[in-house]
Amino acid sequence: MEYLDFELPIKELEEQLEKCVIIGKESDVDVTPTCKEINKKLVETKKEIYKNLTAWQRVQLSRHPNRPYTLDYIRAICGDTFLELHGDRGFKDDKAMVGGLGKINGQSFMIIGQQKGFNTKTRQYRNFGMANPEGYRKALRLMKMAEKFGIPVLTLVDTPGAYPGLEAEERGQGEAIARNIFEMVRLQVPIITIIVGEGASGGALGIGVGDRVYMLENTWYSVISPESCSSILWKSWEYKERAAEALKLTSSDMKKQKLVDDVIPEPLGGAHYDRETTFKTVAEYITKGYNELKDLSTADLIAQRMDKYSNMGEYKE
Numbered sequence: 138m139e140y141l142d143f144e145l146p147i148k149e150l151e152e153q154l155e156k157c158v159i160i161g162k163e164s165d166v167d168v169t170p171t172c173k174e175i176n177k178k179l180v181e182t183k184k185e186i187y188k189n190l191t192a193w194q195r196v197q198l199s200r201h202p203n204r205p206y207t208l209d210y211i212r213a214i215c216g217d218t219f220l221e222l223h224g225d226r227g228f229k230d231d232k233a234m235v236g237g238l239g240k241i242n243g244q245s246f247m248i249i250g251q252q253k254g255f256n257t258k259t260r261q262y263r264n265f266g267m268a269n270p271e272g273y274r275k276a277l278r279l280m281k282m283a284e285k286f287g288i289p290v291l292t293l294v295d296t297p298g299a300y301p302g303l304e305a306e307e308r309g310q311g312e313a314i315a316r317n318i319f320e321m322v323r324l325q326v327p328i329i330t331i332i333v334g335e336g337a338s339g340g341a342l343g344i345g346v347g348d349r350v351y352m353l354e355n356t357w358y359s360v361i362s363p364e365s366c367s368s369i370l371w372k373s374w375e376y377k378e379r380a381a382e383a384l385k386l387t388s389s390d391m392k393k394q395k396l397v398d399d400v401i402p403e404p405l406g407g408a409h410y411d412r413e414t415t416f417k418t419v420a421e422y423i424t425k426g427y428n429e430l431k432d433l434s435t436a437d438l439i440a441q442r443m444d445k446y447s448n449m450g451e452y453k454e
Contacts, residue, residue, distance in 0.1 A: 141198070141201065143197075147406075150178060157172045191378065191381070195388075196362075199355055204334060204407065205408055206295060206333075214416055220239070225278055226278060227271065232263050233269070237279075241291075242420065246289055247282065250294065253265060267340065273317050289327040289427055290326060294334075314340070314342065331401070334356055335357060348430050353419075355388075357388075358388075358391050366384060367379070401422050403415060
């Protein structure tokens with residue numbers, strides 16, 4: 138397990154607990170009371186740290202290297218029913234965007250999401266979860282296929298943004314994302330979107346237009362990352378914590394502003410501390426969202442989706 142800077146008190150207590158257990162095994166000394174005391178203090182410390190997280194600390198948790206990624210969710214929730222589909226039928230297959238058919242609680246879904254890597258080699262292979270235009274065109278191809286066969290769409294968002302390279306711009310990055318948003322608004326099947334990690338800028342919006350949009354508790358969703366915002370406003374990354382607070386990018390902020398429908402709770406410490414519970418909870422929210430949408434007519438589904446996004450951004454002075 139890797140620890141973030143604000144998690145160091147937890148690391149110290151866990152190391153103490155581990156040493157206490159080892160001493161108990163290697164000697165005749167009864168260390169049970171000591172272990173219980175350390176464990177109690179560990180739980181209290183965790184609760185104290187995680188109930189008072191700043192916006193920047195939640196951003197850090199969303200990027201935790203041990204946090205489950207899109208394919209982890211797919212494999213855990215769909216099991217061996219998932220069939221990955223490749224390519225945009227125009228340029229090539231984008232490894233940063235994965236998609237395919239899978240069953241969740243007996244219901245077929247077209248599942249699409251950004252995939253990051255877990256080590257240097259796979260991060261390069263997945264382009265750090267930053268899709269090129271062909272990734273968004275692949276996503277749209279799969280959504281249109283789902284529409285053709287009446288299959289609901291599930292999108293899992295986890296990206297630091299769409300790839301900003303010259304070649305991506307040459308192949309129409311902006312147009313590809315705009316096309317996806319345009320087509321998703323009028324897609325004739327239910328769309329459920331879950332922010333499972335980072336939800337940055339147009340890279341997230343390219344697969345983020347959903348009838349039901351959920352965020353995991355320790356994720357963020359914003360037009361720009363705190364570091365980029367800091368570099369634009371203050372010409373330095375040093376103010377990223379201040380930028381994170383100002384952007385109101387946490388799940389609770391998004392819920393309060395009615396930009397997402399609900400927040401999915403995570404286990405104490407984050408999704409990576411108890412993956413099985415996280416996967417189970419996410420599956421329950423997917424099923425709940427689908428059950429709310431499955432009986433709507435196509436006309437009502439699209440009308441509600443358009444109203445949902447048309448009403449965003451309204452405010453009173």
